[in-house]
Amino acid sequence: MRYLPLTEADRAAMLKTIGVSSIDALFAEVPAAARLDGLLDLPLAQGEIEVERAISHMAERNIVAGSVPFFIGGGAYRHHVPAAVDHLIQRGEFLTSYTPYQPEISQGTLQYLFEFQTQVALLTSMEVANASLYDGATACAEAVMMANRVTGRKRAVLSGGLHPHYRDVCATYAEFVGFDVVATDPQPGEDESLGQLIDNTTSCVVVQSPDFWGELSDQSELARLCHEKGALLVVVVTEILSLGAVKPPGEMGADIVAAEGQSLGNALNFGGPYLGLFASRDKFVRQMPGRLVGETVDAEGRRGWVLTLSTREQHIRRERATSNICTNSGLCALAFTIHLALLGESGFVRLARLNHAAAVRLAERIERLPAVRLVNHSFFNEFTVRLPCPAAPVVEALAQKRVLGGIPISRLYPDRPELADLLLVAATETATEDDMDRFEQALREVLP
C-alpha cells in the first residue's frame, strides 16, 4: 500500500522490540465479541489509476458549470480564481499543517490569518474580524447567539430576505440552544417594516444585504431602531464581492457582520467547504466565537503572531465556552486572502463593477422577454424575476438544453405557492455575451 512505509520486516522487528508475538496482542483490550477477524465487505486496495478512473466516472455524470451558460447564485457564486491561488494553497506547509498552537513554527499560518482578519474588517468596515467559521449559514447562527450573550436577551428577528438555509440553520440552533426566532415571511420587493418587531426583549435583527432576492437597502434606519431598543443589528452578506461596489454594513450601523467568503478564492465545490466570515464591533470581541489571531512580540522583541483570547474557547472553558467551535476554514481563508491580495484595491473594485455590469446587461435582456418581470428595484450581481409560469419546470427544461439558468424559488420554499413563479438569476464576470445570448434564446424557447 503506497501510503504505508512499514515493511513486513519492520513490523516483525517492532513487534519483537515491543515484546509481543503478534499485532493482535496490542488489540487485546478490545472485547472479544467486537473484534473483527476478517476483512469487511468492501473492495480491496487500488492503485491511483483505478481510483482516478472510478471517481472521474462520477465527476463525468455532472454538468460542469464552466462548460455551459451558467447563471446560478443564491449564496454560492462562480468567479474566476487566479491560477496563483490554487498553486499557493497546495504548498504542503499550508496544506498539511495543523491549527497554529505552536506559534514559533506556525508564523506562516498566523500571519496570513492576521492579514485575513484585517481584510475582512476592511471589506465590512467593521473593527474586528475572527479567523473564520465553517460557512455563512453557521456564522449567521453564531452571530445570533453572540447577540444573545451581549444583550442578555433571547429573541432574534430574522428578515424574510435572509437566505432560507441561513434561516433554517438559525431555527435549528434556536430550538436546541434555547432562544426564540421571529421570522418574517419571504416577500421579495416588499418593505418588511422590521422595526415594528423590535421590543426590549429583542437581542438582534438579522438582515441580508444584498438580500436573498438580490435587493439592496440602506440599513441605517433599522440600525437606529435596534440601538434605540438595546438590540444589535446583524448584517449577513452572502456575496462578499458586493462590498466592492456597495456601501459596507459597518457604515450602516451593523454591530455584527456574518458573511460567506466563498466568492473569493474558493470554487463552488457543490456547496462546501466554504468560508464563514465574522466581524463585529471592538467592544464585543470577548463574546466572539472562533479563533482570533493577535499581534505580539517574541523573546527578542521581534513582531510575531499568536492565537489569542483563547479563554473564550472550548479547550480552556469547556462547558462555559462562547461556542463549541474548534476547527475553522483555515485553507479556504488562505485562498480568500491570496485572491484578495492579487486583486488589491483597484482589482477588487473593478471585479465588483464587472459583476454589476454583467447583471445589469442580463436584467435588460430578460426584461425584454414577454411576460417576464424584474422583481427588484436594485441589485448587485443577482436578481429575481417573475415568470408567467412555475419556475421549476423552466429551469429543468433549460438544463435539458444545457443552460443552468438560475434557481427556482420553489426549491427553497416548496410550501409557498405564491413564490413558485420566481426565478433567482445571477451573473458574474465569468458570463460572456454568448452565454447571455444562449440563455435568452433558451428562455424564449422554453417559456410559454
Added chain:
Amino acid sequence: MNDWSQALSLHTPAAAPIAVTFSGNRALQIEERLIFEQDAPGRCGVDLPEPPAFRPCLAGLERRGPVGLPSLSEPQVIRHFTRLSQKNYAIDSGLYPLGSCTMKHNPRLNEKLARLPGLADIHPLQPVSTVRGALELIDTLSRWLKTLTGMPAVALSPGAGAHGELCGIMTIRAALEARGDPRRRVLVPESAHGTNPATAAACGYAVDPVPANAQGRVDRSALERKLGPDVAALMLTNPNTCGLFENEIVEIAAAVHRAGAFFYCDGAKFNAIVGRVRPADLGIDCMHLNLHKTFSTPHGGGGPGSGPVMLAASLAPYAPLPWLVLGQHGLELVEHKAGAAETAIGRLKGFHGQMGMFVRALAYMLSHGADGLRQVAEDAVLNANYLRVLLERDLSLSFPGPCMHEVLFDDRFLKDSSITTLDFAKALIDEGYHPMTMYFPLIVHGAMLIEPTETESKASLDEFAAVVKSLAAAARAADVARFHSAPSLAPRRRLDETAAARKPVLRWLPASPASGAVAAQ
C-alpha cells in the same frame, strides 16, 4: 552509513558563526512584512477589463471611499505567501506527533480528484438531474462509512468534529423529546476533549463529569452511580484521550441503555480501530467521524474539516437535512421537513456539507480498500506502541501496558528539574520536530500525548525516539538553559501571549496618526 563525524570535522569553519545578520533574515528564514506594508497604488495582481458603460442599479448605495486594500503584483504575492509558508512546520516536512489530531500523510491524488471540474465546478443548487454523479459519490462515501462503523445511517452535513458532536447531541435530544422523555444531564469523562462539554452545554444540558480510574479508563462504578432517569447521554471517547481502549465499553453501553440514555462516542480516534472494530458492535448509538483525521483530508492550518455523524436506527429519523435517499428516479435529495423527513432536526449548515472533503475521503478509502484500512489501524497502533517501548524508560509513561494509536506520558520525569512540559516541547522545536500535544488530557500532570500515525517509517520513529531520549538525558543532567531558552532556532523565539491577550491587536492599522478614528482602537 556516512561517517558524519569525519565530514563535520573537515567542514566545520574555525570561526564562530555570526549571531545576527544585517537583514534580520537567517538564510532560508526570510523576514516578511504584511501585505499591507507592501502596498503601492497603481499595481494589480490581476488584469481585468474595464466594463463597458452601463447604468448602475445600486439604489444610491454605492460604496464611497476606498476599501483600504493593498496593491501588489502577482510575483510579489507569490513570494509573500511562499515566504510565509516557509515559516510553518507541516506533515510534509516531518513527523507531526500531535496526539489526538492524527497528523497522517495527505495523499496528493485526493487533491487532484477534488479539483476535477465535474466535482469542484458544480453548484449546490443546480438541478438534481445535472449532478447525478455528485449524489452517487456521496452515496458511495456513505456506504463505506456505514460498513466501517456497522451503523445504519449517516448525517453528512456537519462542518467538522465539533459540529458533528452538536448534530449528534441534537439528534439524541430530539429522540428523547419525541418519546416524551426530556432529560437534563449529559455525562462526560474528565479526560474528554473540550468540545464534548461545550457541545452538551450548548444543547441545554447540564454537564456531569465522570472521573477516570487508576488505569486511565472511565471509572465504571462512578459512571453507573451517576446514571439515572434524567441522564440523556454519555459522551465517551474511544479509544480515549489517554490513548487507551475503554475495555469495559460493552458493559458501559449496556448500563447506559438500561438507564434509557443514549451512548454518544467521540470518534476522533477512529484511526486506531478502523477495519478492526465496528463501533456498532460496541453498543454505540451515535458517533462523529473526523474525515480530516482518520480519512486523511488535509488539516489546512486549522480547517476546513468534515464531521459526518453515524446514527443508530433509533436516531436516524432525526438526522439533519438534507437527506440523500433512494427514490423512484434513483438518488434524491430531501431538502425539506416533509413526509418521512418530518422528524428531521432541521438544517445545520448551508447546502449539503463539505463535498470537497467527501471526495478526498472517498479517494482515500478506495485507495486503501478493506485490507489497507485494517492495516492503517494496525500500523498506527504498532507505531505508537513502538515509541512507547523506546521511550518508557526515559519519560514517565502515565499508564502501563499497551496503548492504542497514541501514547500518553506525563511530567514526573521532569520533577524538581525546573523544566516543564512546555519547555520540553519547545526544545523539540529546536530539534526539528513539531511538539506532541501538551497538557491534554487534563487527568495527568503535564501531559505529553504522542501520536505518530501509520504513515511514519520505522527509521523516522527511531530518529525521533533518539532525539527525545537525548532531551530527556539533558533534562536529567540539569541542562536547564537548553530548555528555558527554547526554541532558539525557529523563525521566532517564544511569543508573549500574555501581552497579546491583555491588549489585543487583531488587525493591521496604518501607523500614521492621520488614519484617525480607526487607529484609535
